Amino acid sequence: MGNVIGIGAAPKRKEDQRFLTGRGNYVSDIKRPGMTAGVFVRSPHGHAILRGIDKAAALASPGVIAVLTGDDVKADGLGSLPCGWGISDAKGVPMKEPPFPMLAQGKVRFVGDMVAFVVAETPEQANAGAELLNIDYEVLPSVIGVLEAVRPNAPQLFDDVPDNICCDWELGDKAAVESAFRRAAHVARLSLVNNRLIGNPMEPRAAIAEYEPGTDRFTLWTTSQFPHVVRFLMGALVLNIPQHKLRVVAPDVGGGFGVKQFHYGEEAVITWAAKRVKRPVKWVASRSEGYVSDRHGRDHVTEAELALDENGRFLAFRVNTLANMGGYLSTFGPNIPTNLYGPLLGGVYTTPAIYCNVKVVFTNTVPVDAYRGAGRPEATFVLERIVDVAAAEMGIDRVEIRRRNMIPKEAYPYQTPVLVQYDSGDPMGCLDGALEAADVKGFGVRKAASAGKGKFRGLGYSTYVEACGLAPSRFAGRLGARGGLYESATVRVHPTGQVTVMIGTHNHGQGHETTFAQIVSDKLGVAFENVDIVFGDTDRVQFGMGTYGSRSLVVGGAALSKATDKVIAKGKKIASHLLEAAEADIQFESGKFSVAGTDRMKTFEEIAGAAYVPHDYPLEVLEPGLEEQAYYDPVNFTYPGGCHIAEVEVDPETGTVTLVNYTAVDDVGTVINPMIVEGQLHGGIVQGVGQALFENAVYDEGSGQLLSGSLMDYCVPRADHMPMMKVATHATLCTHTPMGVKGCGEVGTIGSPAAVINAVVDALSHLGVTHVDMPATPNRIWRLLQNASLPVAAE
Amino acid sequence: MKPCAYHQPVQIPDAAKLLTSIEDSKLLAGGMTLIPTLKQRLANPPALVDLSRLGSLKGISGDGATITIGAMTPHAVVAASKLVQAKIPGLAALASMIGDPAVRSRGTIGGSVANNDPAADYPAGVLGLGATIITSMREIAADEFFLGLFETALEAGEIITAIRFPVPLRAGYAKFKAPASRYALVGVFVAKFADGVRVAVTGAGPGVFRVPPMEAALSLNFDPSAIAAIKIDTDGLTSDIHAEADYRAHLVTVMAKRAGDAALV
Known part of the structure; x- marks a missing residue:
């Protein structure tokens, strides 16, 4: 008999037993009888007209079963890959939404665009066949950068998208902002680039599809963060498969970071191909293939201006951004640099007027979509950088200028001028906690010690807020969402009192099997080991929107909490009958239903037994069984936030930036499992540090070749890049989620890039450096030092 | 495949x-x-x-004046060799900086030298120490062996069997790792012999090369700060997404100084 392990405890993760002993079940582990192998033939050109494809030699190659191309897709009347968000410009004109065929038709628009699918008996034979495909391309000039893409004579990706602009989006009161700028005592200005990133989940994407003629059913196993959404988008909108004839399974998935929360063309092609070849088809991406096909993240160019009064109070904030969408609109693409960006530009400050314009631009690059943080790291970076610029220009201490503008704890709920209303928060408390934990008082001594070694030391702050758990469906619908944003959970109590939970979120590294089991264990008083969490299978789980945007605990956990409450409510009715007491007198605590003020009680197991063996049971008014379901649609976003402090040392000889200390004090609301929260914060921070110091997706402008197309050229952060981090939480409880939770999956990635770059700029400020673009590579820092206004030798 | x-x-x-x-x-x-x-x-x-069954290609031996390393000897073995650590610690240090533990356990000195990757570490050690490449046919001096980007003096059918290193008075290696690949963005090997100093650079250009002005300065006076002012011409140096040619040129000077410092430890 195990123990209750409840909210706030830190048990080791249930799922790690199978992961660490090699017993996980990933898509590439799955083998189906008669399985064939598929490979995708991808465009080697950034931009080209597709003149024709000669399949003959490939089809004659040993073992090749089928070669499918865009013409076959067209002939079968299949749909385009759908975009889940439809945004509009200021006049209400909808975004340009050119078709995204699952296999290219007429034109290819990025290196990696899918041109054909070759199915063979073995992967080797499929690869050999693919090499024999004769594809006639007429190569066109590529356009890669957003600045270049909107120039008058830029290559045009689509005939009906002038200047490659998908949407000219805006948010905020432009006139009020202009008026405030006229009154300003000081205006800080900053131009910056938010570098393009590639997610690099540990497990590359993979899929297997199977068609059963006997039942006319399809099954797709896929490395997805949201199998139900794939079922809907692919079944209803691309392949015309009725929902009840399509099962989508996302088994163990080795990391996502957003990369796996889209419906990819590969999924549709494989499912379609499985019926055509009448055998299961399997595809497993190589890492190289992932680089040119996994959706990329970020990629903004921004001009920002902050108006301040003579005391350094923010009067208005104006932001103009060009956001790269890549060659087509991916599932969430246009939502990320707009709805998940503009509303975060208020940050933790009382800025009364904000205006944001975002031009969403097509280029000959991999489609850009959500990557951990998605829009919010970009907003935080712009805001937290320009606050430092303003402080420096006005001669105000960086912490002091933040304090002067921070929303006080008492002012919550706080309505910002950019749509969102923060329910709760205490940015000042997080700041004070971080200042203490980071030993900011001792920084001067550490800086002097660094100087003694010829190094420049800098300290950087980021006081930030983000928005998680996207959001009331009604609100999201107004912003352009084409789907709902609720979550569902079913709590199935077995006759013996053990519990199976079916939930619509997806666990791919976040520890849900542990966190959710703790919630159930806590609330129902059943042993932790007697709770299993089922996810990732549309045949087993009722419905769900999946895992992204730090929503799993906030929205999924809320659904689970509500379903658990329903179990307790029904249990009380059963107990009231068995204990012959009024329902209102039944209390439930620590797994026992009791009559208030007496020692008469029934255990949770006894009630479960009675529900399934209803001999003595109020069958006239109550159904047998003990299984409850809840759908939860959030009433607001949640707003985690906090203060991150980075400390760096710069070696002026080589330009190397070393992160020497990192402190984060975050408000994530109620913490269910502190160990898992700490792990999420660590991972998030490391990815943010990766963006700040190491990661950069680089294309060749004319040819559209991805130059950083492997782990040899794209630098992901490694353990030895990181100091031991100091991570703590400072909770204010969310006022509208059932348990007061706010979400923690992305906060690290959102808060950290600005903290690190602010520290780098601080380290170099004595040389006149006012901004450093990401990633702050040694070459880039050395170049800045060469051009610095004071000679390095003066130190 | x-x-x-x-x-x-x-x-x-x-x-x-x-x-x-x-x-x-x-x-x-x-x-x-x-x-x-x-x-x-x-x-x-x-x-x-x-070549893994060719037992005669493995192992490290010394005769006082030289150390000979079999072509199939993995980097980890060279890094951990008491003999190499005692006689040419700079070479043991170089081997310990190659790749990661898996690469060091599998990768061999012969393979690395024969491949002559422009950013590999061993070519700097071999050229910097003026080693001799022993093959199935002959002996080739390092100065005649490396012919630029992935090119060597090896003939068709010729197999490297061992590399013989003269034991220097002192030697050191300093490597600025490319952040992603951890190959040498710039690596410099400095070796002092009774008759002069050799300085060999990897990573900076299409192949490993020597820097005569630094060799002359250090031969005159083995004081690494003496070469801090010696600039490298950017002509012919590599420019890529990780580092521009002038930055690589600057790093050659910095890493040469650090290699000299390492040799003095």
Whole structure:
């Protein structure tokens, strides 16, 4: 008999037993009888007209079963890959939404665009066949950068998208902002680039599809963060498969970071191909293939201006951004640099007027979509950088200028001028906690010690807020969402009192099997080991929107909490009958239903037994069984936030930036499992540090070749890049989620890039450096030092 | 990878014969470059001639004046060798900086030198120490061996069997790692002998090269700060997404100074 392990405890993760002993079940582990192998033939050109494809030699190659191309897709009347968000410009004109065929038709628009699918008996034979495909391309000039893409004579990706602009989006009161700028005592200005990133989940994407003629059913196993959404988008909108004839399974998935929360063309092609070849088809991406096909993240160019009064109070904030969408609109693409960006530009400050314009631009690059943080790291970076610029220009201490503008704890709920209303928060408390934990008082001594070694030391702050758990469906619908944003959970109590939970979120590294089991264990008083969490299978789980945007605990956990409450409510009715007491007198605590003020009680197991063996049971008014379901649609976003402090040392000889200390004090609301929260914060921070110091997706402008197309050229952060981090939480409880939770999956990635770059700029400020673009590579820092206004030798 | 024949000879002449008789066949040493190339289908040799059964190609020996390292000796063995650590600590340090533990366990000195990757570490050590490359046919001085980007003096059918290093008075290696690959963005090996100093640079250009002005300055006075002012011409240096040529040139000076410092420790 195990123990209750409840909210706030830190048990080791249930799922790690199978992961660490090699017993996980990933898509590439799955083998189906008669399985064939598929490979995708991808465009080697950034931009080209597709003149024709000669399949003959490939089809004659040993073992090749089928070669499918865009013409076959067209002939079968299949749909385009759908975009889940439809945004509009200021006049209400909808975004340009050119078709995204699952296999290219007429034109290819990025290196990696899918041109054909070759199915063979073995992967080797499929690869050999693919090499024999004769594809006639007429190569066109590529356009890669957003600045270049909107120039008058830029290559045009689509005939009906002038200047490659998908949407000219805006948010905020432009006139009020202009008026405030006229009154300003000081205006800080900053131009910056938010570098393009590639997610690099540990497990590359993979899929297997199977068609059963006997039942006319399809099954797709896929490395997805949201199998139900794939079922809907692919079944209803691309392949015309009725929902009840399509099962989508996302088994163990080795990391996502957003990369796996889209419906990819590969999924549709494989499912379609499985019926055509009448055998299961399997595809497993190589890492190289992932680089040119996994959706990329970020990629903004921004001009920002902050108006301040003579005391350094923010009067208005104006932001103009060009956001790269890549060659087509991916599932969430246009939502990320707009709805998940503009509303975060208020940050933790009382800025009364904000205006944001975002031009969403097509280029000959991999489609850009959500990557951990998605829009919010970009907003935080712009805001937290320009606050430092303003402080420096006005001669105000960086912490002091933040304090002067921070929303006080008492002012919550706080309505910002950019749509969102923060329910709760205490940015000042997080700041004070971080200042203490980071030993900011001792920084001067550490800086002097660094100087003694010829190094420049800098300290950087980021006081930030983000928005998680996207959001009331009604609100999201107004912003352009084409789907709902609720979550569902079913709590199935077995006759013996053990519990199976079916939930619509997806666990791919976040520890849900542990966190959710703790919630159930806590609330129902059943042993932790007697709770299993089922996810990732549309045949087993009722419905769900999946895992992204730090929503799993906030929205999924809320659904689970509500379903658990329903179990307790029904249990009380059963107990009231068995204990012959009024329902209102039944209390439930620590797994026992009791009559208030007496020692008469029934255990949770006894009630479960009675529900399934209803001999003595109020069958006239109550159904047998003990299984409850809840759908939860959030009433607001949640707003985690906090203060991150980075400390760096710069070696002026080589330009190397070393992160020497990192402190984060975050408000994530109620913490269910502190160990898992700490792990999420660590991972998030490391990815943010990766963006700040190491990661950069680089294309060749004319040819559209991805130059950083492997782990040899794209630098992901490694353990030895990181100091031991100091991570703590400072909770204010969310006022509208059932348990007061706010979400923690992305906060690290959102808060950290600005903290690190602010520290780098601080380290170099004595040389006149006012901004450093990401990633702050040694070459880039050395170049800045060469051009610095004071000679390095003066130190 | 595409299918190919696989041979595992136990005698050097047999290996050489396979290599010459099967056109376009490839020698397989540690496979740290070849295997990824095959996996990506970028090479399609009809046969691989695996050298791992050639026992005579493994091991480290010394005679006081020289150290000889068998071609199939993995980097980790060189790094951990008491003999190398005692006689040429800079070379042991170089071996310890190659790749990661998996690469150091599989990758071999012969494979690295034969491949002559422009950013590999060993070419700097071999050229910097003025080593001799011993092959199945002859002995080749390091100065005649490295011929630029992936090119060497090796003839068809010629197999490196060992590398013989003269023991210097002091030697040091300093490497600025490329952030992603951890190859040398710039690596400099400095070795002091009774008759002068040699300075060899890897990573900065299309192949390993020596820096005569630094050698002259250090030969005159082995004080690393003396070379801090010696600038390298950017002509012919590599420019890529990780580092521009002038930054690499600057790093050559910085790393040469640090290699000199390491030699003095």
